[in-house]
Amino acid sequence: MLKFTNTFRDGIGFDTVLVVMALGYLVVFSAYPLAYNLLMSFQSVDLFTLTSFDRPFVGLDNYREVLSRPETAMIFWNTVKFVGLSVLAQLCVGFALALFFQLDFPAATWLRGLFLAGWIMPALVVGAVWSWVLAGDFGVLNHMLRQIGVIRENIFWLSDPDVALYSVIIANIWLGVPFNMILLSVGLAGIPKDVYEAASMDGAGRVQQFFTITLPMMRAQLGAVISLGVIFTLQQFDLFAALTQGGPSNASNVFQYWSWQLAFQNYEIGLGSVVSVLMIGFVIAVAFIYVRSTRYEQES
Amino acid sequence: MTCQISLDRINKYYGAYHALRDVSLQIDQGQFVALVGPSGCGKSTLLRTIAGLEGITDGTITIAGEDVTHLAPRARDLAMVFQSYALYPHMTVRRNLTYSMRLKRRTRAEIDHAVTEITRITGLEGLLERYPRELSGGQRQRVAMGRAIIRDPKAFLFDEPLSNLDAALRVHMRAEIRKLHNRLGATSVYVTHDQIEAMTMADHVVVLRAGRVEQQGAPLDLYDRPVNRFVAGFIGSPAMNFIPATVTPDGGHVSLELPGQPVLRFGGRRPAGEAVMVGLRPEHLQTGPSPDAANRLTLPVAMIERTGAQSYVVCDTVPEVMVSAPVRVEDTDEIVLGIDPAQLHLFAPDEAGLRLDI
Known part of the structure; x- marks a missing residue:
């Protein structure tokens, strides 16, 4: 018995347990669902066969079906707009705030802490708050815009097909800014002050310092923030659920929400799987870029 | 220029x-x-x-x-x-x-x-x-x-x-x-x-x-x-020795507050009985023959550090006196040091410690 405990503690036993635990977690909660999802995308699945593996294979029929649907193109472009605009705006606002809080002024740290409020709130709650703000008839936003004379008529932010998607994007930008700001603040704090001093002695003004020192030295952080931003934005589900449910008539629908609608509202489970498989492919590509950019960081 | x-x-x-x-x-x-x-x-x-x-x-x-x-x-x-x-x-x-x-x-x-x-x-x-x-x-x-x-x-x-x-x-x-x-x-x-x-x-x-x-x-x-x-203490290495002293009644010597109250000539005049701080650089304390045989100190030795070219003698006194000699000093209990009056500095004993003209 003692011999066994010793082997366990000093030999490879303990190491094996640690590895198996980590791998086991990944297999059960990540690899298995992914594989199961991939499998379902090639099968005809209905509610009765959901729990059995014995389902008819339909080859690429599900893929053909998804790609030939009339709403697919619209939802694809919605997704591109949602991800592109969200990430771009989150990055710009987050970077600007990070630079702003880099300045030494009273209560800077305290105010920066306040920005985290958005980050620690559940996205569903954020969605509920924004749905009040954006409400067409009694919303705060409409009231403010009317007061300062920008609009005469109320805009129905959540039910007007022309603006519904942008309403969700605005809420999502608000939600993602703190994360961008904190990550970029850390990067900015890592640039030594004397490098800026050397640059100012060498004749660089503020703007030149930003483009020749700050931006290139933030390359790794920017790469990480952009790729994580893309991944987080592709996962953004709660805001759609809380604000527009993808409507009206798919005007604000995106792949991640559509996938859920197909699988769990229409019970076209195979089709829902196809959409998520397509998204997994894209996320893997982005994750690859993220890993590359953090590797660069470790080397330097 | x-x-x-x-x-x-x-x-x-x-x-x-x-x-x-x-x-x-x-x-x-x-x-x-x-x-x-x-x-x-x-x-x-x-x-x-x-x-x-x-x-x-x-x-x-x-x-x-x-x-x-x-x-x-x-x-x-x-x-x-x-x-x-x-x-x-x-x-x-x-x-x-x-x-x-x-x-x-x-x-x-x-x-x-x-x-x-x-x-x-x-x-x-x-x-x-x-x-x-x-x-x-x-x-x-x-x-x-x-x-x-x-x-x-x-x-x-x-x-x-x-x-x-x-x-x-x-x-x-x-x-x-x-x-x-x-x-x-x-x-x-x-x-x-x-x-x-x-x-x-x-x-x-x-x-x-x-x-x-x-x-x-x-x-x-x-x-x-x-x-x-x-x-005086900042420039020069090792740092200058400072020894409290009193100007003797003839105004041309100082009596050091060291065991035996040794008296040194400083080649100038100060008011008799004035309290001063004597500054002596370690490298100006000569272990060899001195130009002024009368101007000498005999001090007990605490430790000798030899670096080859230089010997540092730490004397067993309060305040500690450091000697830097360009020769190899043999182990000894006492060391005789000659002092050139021109290399003796006098400072006021107060906080500011200004240099006193000799």
Whole structure:
């Protein structure tokens, strides 16, 4: 018995347990669902066969079906707009705030802490708050815009097909800014002050310092923030659920929400799987870029 | 010789803390000036105010006849070598060197020409495409120097540039910086806490304490005639011995407060009975035959350290007396020391410790 405990503690036993635990977690909660999802995308699945593996294979029929649907193109472009605009705006606002809080002024740290409020709130709650703000008839936003004379008529932010998607994007930008700001603040704090001093002695003004020192030295952080931003934005589900449910008539629908609608509202489970498989492919590509950019960081 | 940098009654406060007090300084074209003092004395702050990296509360800074007190660092045309080197980590050595020229949009030919010149001067051949993280400490130091030289500035500012190097390299770079200074005919201001660096490199040494200039002048003047006990103790290594004493009734001798009350002649006159502090440099306590046989001290020995060329004898007295002899001192219980009256300094025994005229 003692011999066994010793082997366990000093030999490879303990190491094996640690590895198996980590791998086991990944297999059960990540690899298995992914594989199961991939499998379902090639099968005809209905509610009765959901729990059995014995389902008819339909080859690429599900893929053909998804790609030939009339709403697919619209939802694809919605997704591109949602991800592109969200990430771009989150990055710009987050970077600007990070630079702003880099300045030494009273209560800077305290105010920066306040920005985290958005980050620690559940996205569903954020969605509920924004749905009040954006409400067409009694919303705060409409009231403010009317007061300062920008609009005469109320805009129905959540039910007007022309603006519904942008309403969700605005809420999502608000939600993602703190994360961008904190990550970029850390990067900015890592640039030594004397490098800026050397640059100012060498004749660089503020703007030149930003483009020749700050931006290139933030390359790794920017790469990480952009790729994580893309991944987080592709996962953004709660805001759609809380604000527009993808409507009206798919005007604000995106792949991640559509996938859920197909699988769990229409019970076209195979089709829902196809959409998520397509998204997994894209996320893997982005994750690859993220890993590359953090590797660069470790080397330097 | 024209005046290149002139500081007129510089004062600087950090909140209530008075960091620089009425500092005035004239630095001539081509001069090598060292700012030296213990840590926290304001020497780096003073250098950074010259650079423009720190503002001043009061006073005037003039560079080459132009009042730059309120100009930004980039408008002052000075180059600085930082203690940490502050190289641009994301740029190769070549791009580090040419950063200032690229900002000024100089032509490709001009830049290439300058790089060739600088690599020859600093010995950076073959390292141009490396990144700072791939260089040794000494090489980084050279890049930092090269980045300053390529600017051809009105003056060079050095902020303890050698303190991150090992001892051997430090001595080597010391000589190299001084050679470079002579060759470029540049004006240099050099901050160090190491008085040996200041003494060996500079034409003009400024000793600072608590934001105030204690004394400035040629290195050997500071060594020979320190104006107060602080400068006397700071310049010279090992530090000067201070022994409380009283002037004897004849006014030409001092009676030391050491066992046996030894009496030494100091070759001048002071009021009888005056309390003084006698300053004796360890290297001026002669273990061999003394020119003045009457002027001698016999002290008990606590310890002898021999470094080969020098022997350091620590005497068993209060205050401790240190002797630095250029000979090998044999083990002994007592040592006889001869003193040249001309090498005996007298200071006031109070806090300020001003030099007393003999």
